[in-house]
Amino acid sequence: MKAVIRQLVPTTIILWGAVCSAQEVEKVKPPTPTFEDREVLPIKSPSIPPIKTLDARDMGTPSVFEVKPPKGAPNVIIVLVDDLGFGGTSHFGGPVRTDTFDKLAKQGIFYNQFHSTALCSPTRQALKTGRNHHSAAMGKITELATSFPGYTGVLPDDVAAIGKMMSYNGYSTSAYGKWHETAVWEISPSGPMSRWPNRQGFDEFYGFLGGETNQWTPTIYHNENRVETPDQPDYHFLSDMTTKAIDWMRFQQSLTPDKPFFMYFAPGATHAPHHVPKSYIEKQKGRFDQGWDQLREQVYQRQLASGVIPKGTKLAQKPDWIKDWDNLSADEKKLFSRQAEVFAAFIDMTDTEIGRLVQAVEDLGEIDNTLIFYIAGDNGTSAEGIENGLYNEMTYFNAEPKGSDVEFMLQYYDKWGGPETYPHMAAGWAVAYDSPFAWTKQVASDYGGTRQGMVVHWPDGIQSKGELRSQWHHVIDVVPTILEAIGVPQPKVVDGIPQRPIEGVSMVYSFDNPDAADRHTIQYFEMFGNRALYQNGWMARTIHSPPWGEPQNRIADDVWELYNVAEDFSMSTNVADQHPDKLAELQDRFIGEAIAYNVLPMDDRRIELANPQIAGRPDLMFGRTKLELSEGMFGLLENDFINTKNTSYSIEADLETNNASTHGVVLAQGGRFGGYSLYLDKGIPVFVYNYLGLQETKVSGKSALPAGKSTLKMSFGYEGGRGGGGTVTLSVNGQSVATGHVPKTEPNIYSADETAGVGVDLETPVSGAYTRETSKFTGQIHRVVIETHPESH
Missing domain, CATH: 3.30.1120.10 (Arylsulfatase, C-terminal domain)
Structure with missing residues (x-):
């Protein structure tokens, strides 16, 4: 009978649009979209018959068609923490109190066999689409995309994501924090913007587009616009994004209290850099002096005692590469304990900020009718800090051993986690947080890389409280779960394009049935050949x-x-x-x-x-040796800027200065932890090369530029090889004014999130000689040309 009724409904809509007289329009409201109507998105509005009445005063007003969610559909929030393993929350045996996660687990249900893909971008794309990460073309992170179909980093048109599904079904939508799903060559003013958050169905976006960001001075976008980091002494991005999310939610509910919202809340924490206020770090002092082997055993024993892992579960043997804590030196133990304190503080801060968000939902009176997924990690805890941890994560990507030297890093013991460091922790801690498993992030063939603690909280929709669910599930199951929970179908057509079927299965069957048989019975894993x-x-x-x-x-x-x-x-x-x-x-x-x-x-x-020519992916600068810029062009990420690494290059600028007080950046790329800057200091030209925050080479002229127009040029003569040095020559109006030698350069990457730009050093300053505020150029920059000269070395 239902099938018959559903077949008749579209016919009814057509008749309504064809036979109603003008006088009757006010008496007939547009029909509510049926379940089947929602299989084609956006939902097509019914037609209104031609109006034959001459004067509007002689007839009523027709109802305007609006798409609304099914009656009673809940709000939905997905919380996705970054780089936190199975043992990362206290509810799953971890050493750090996560009161918010634990509270939601006690009031909802929690899963001990829920899985990710083992890496950031792939998990996020799979989570939002309900398809496997290779189906969604995200076989690796966006920065390492290739031209093969499963690895392009470009979301296919036949794989619509949850933002569009929710928006087209009548929800207000927002996303906060880490995105990491837009192809790197599309993150520039040239676009295309079709795979930015707003074009993927999110009405509001506030966050960063890459894989990580400096939490003290982040590279933030508000919708499609780059915004300057607030200049506040106590600023931290995690608190900022939480406040923005709460403000939006309150605003949305104030204006449209009957309209549900969908929020994707994805902190950059606990991904490196581990940046945390001192107040959080001080709470963890001395709590990790026992070392990672004992910590791992303690996490495992708590997991057994609570029942979050089955009785009889063994603690898997850790990889041989991870040293025994008892065999470490006193300096190693001191440094590594500090790293663990900072990471623990980051977990504490993250859960606390998520608690602020949840409390705001409660304050609005919406907690019972809000379906919350709290996923404690997009992969296992990261071992990318390698053996000793890292003072600056970029030293690892540039194969610089000093960045992981224990004696060197101990100089930053008291500053670890603050703005002076860009840190990561030793891999032994990652193995401990991934207990009871052996491996970590990136290892898709071990549950240490892929198994995440997860809570589902929905008082109006789940009767069970505080119960464990052991059904086997994967991040691709979240989208079909949401769709079933709110009562809409998986879309067959989106924006006129037939859709690839969703590959996940709904988890709703398990909400109130702990003994239900598994429905997700097969799943492949693959990452960097781990499979x-x-x-x-x-x-x-x-x-x-x-x-x-x-x-x-x-x-x-x-x-x-x-x-x-x-x-x-x-x-x-x-x-x-x-x-x-x-x-x-x-x-x-x-x-x-x-x-x-x-x-x-x-x-x-x-x-x-990381080299697009090797990877075969598009590159805005492919084949180009010259880039011309003008004042106001800034905020350009490294993948969308001309590559000056491992080559000779020059920067030539046409400037206009009034007097010797003119100061500020002409062109800068990178920041405090690696990059270069050409700037004026009291009118005097200066070039600084900052090698990974470890060594700063400054070449400076002797006198200020002449008043009026002049041409300033920096030429870098590269000595060859990868990461080699070179000679800097500064000239003004064709006359050499200074030379100097840079002993070493960065071969692979300046920064994960710092940008390049004319007239300002937007994030952390490349040189300590100026601040972000004083980096703003006070004269005029008419033109800047940066040109590479690969043939000259």
Whole structure:
């Protein structure tokens, strides 16, 4: 009978648009969209018959068609923490109190078999689309995208994301914090903006577009506009984004209290850099002196005691590369304990800020009718701090060993986590926070890289309270869960484009049924060649490469292992020898899944792919050796700026100055932790090369530029190789005024989030000789030309 009724509804809409007289229009309201109507987005408004009445006073006004969510549809909030493993919250055995996560878990339900993809961008794209990350073309992070279909970093038109689905179904929508889903060559004023947050269905966006940002001086976008970081002594982005989210939610509910909202709340925490106010760090003093081995055991024992892992679960053996704490030197223990204190403080701050958001929902009286997903990590805790941790994370990406030297880093002991550092922690802590598993972020073939603690809280929709759910699920299951919960279908057509079917399954069946059989019974994993296949309680996998090293084999030569994860929760015992047929079956099935979801060809390269020419992805500067800029052009991310690394180059500027007091930046790229700047100091030209915050080379003229117009030029003569030095020559109006030598340069990357620009150094200053405010050029910049000269070395 339902099918018959649904077939008749569209006919009724057509008749309404065709036969109603003008006088009757006011008596007939547009029909409410049916379930099937919502399969095609945006929902088409019904037609209004031609009006034949001459004077508006002689007829009533017709009702305006508005798309509204189904009656009673809840608000929806997705909270996604960054780089936090299974043991990261206190509810899942972690060492740091996470009162907000614990409170929601006690009032809702929590899952101990919920999974990510093992890396940032891929998890986020999978989470928002309900499709596997390769299906959504996000096989790696955006910065390492290639030209193969599963790895382009460009969301396909036939894979609409949840922002559009919610917006087209009548929700107010917003996103805050980390995005990391827009192709790097599309993050510039030239666009296209079609894959920026606002064009993906979010009415409001406030956050950063890359993989990480300096929490003290972030690279922030409000919608499609770059905004300057507030100049406040106690500023921190995490608090700022939370306040912005609360303000929007209050505003939205004040204006349209009957309209539900959808919010995506994704802090950059606890991803590096670990930037935290001292007040949080002081609370953790001395709490990690026991070391990572004891911490790992403590987390594991708490997990057993609480039942968040099954009885009999073994603590998987940690990787051999992670040193035993007892064998470390006193200096190593001192430094590493400090790193752990700062990371713990970051967890504390993150959960506290999420608590502010949840409290605001309560204050609005909306907590019962708000479906909250609190996902504690987009992958396992990060081991990218390698053996000793990092004073500046960019030293790792540029293969600079001093940045991880213990004696050097101890100089920053009291400043660790503050604006003077851009830090990461030693990998041993990551393994501890990923307890009871062995591996970490990037390792998609181990639950340490992919298993996340998650809470679902919805008092009006879930009767169970404080209960564990052990059904096996994946981030691609969140979108179909939301759609079922609010009562709308998976869209078949969006913006006129037929859609690829959603690949996840709804979790609603498990909300009030702890014993329900699993519905997500097969799932592949792949990241940098680390790969696995889960099927019905079995996991076949291979560890192709650790996060801290190079692959040991060619992909085809990898050795596979087999785990009965239905009985071996932590993947502690390899049973490949006992079940060779099962292993072979799952290996074959992995290839089938890999072909079906655009996983092939697999690519285990990492830092090499930062070069777009090697990766094969588009590049705004491809083939160009010259870029001309003018005043006001700033905020350009590194991937959208001409590449001056490993080559000779020059900067030539046509300036106009009034007197010797003229100061400010002509052109700068990067910031405090790596980059270069050409600027005037009391009219005197200066060039500074900042090597990873470790060494600053300054070349300065002797006198101020002449009043009026002049041409300032910096020429850098590169000495060759990767990361080699070079000679700096400053000239004014064709006459050399200074020379100097830069001993070493950054071969791979200046910064993950600092930008390039004319007339201002927008984020942290490249040189300590000026501040962001005093970096603003006080004369006139008519033109700046930056040109590379690869043939000259």
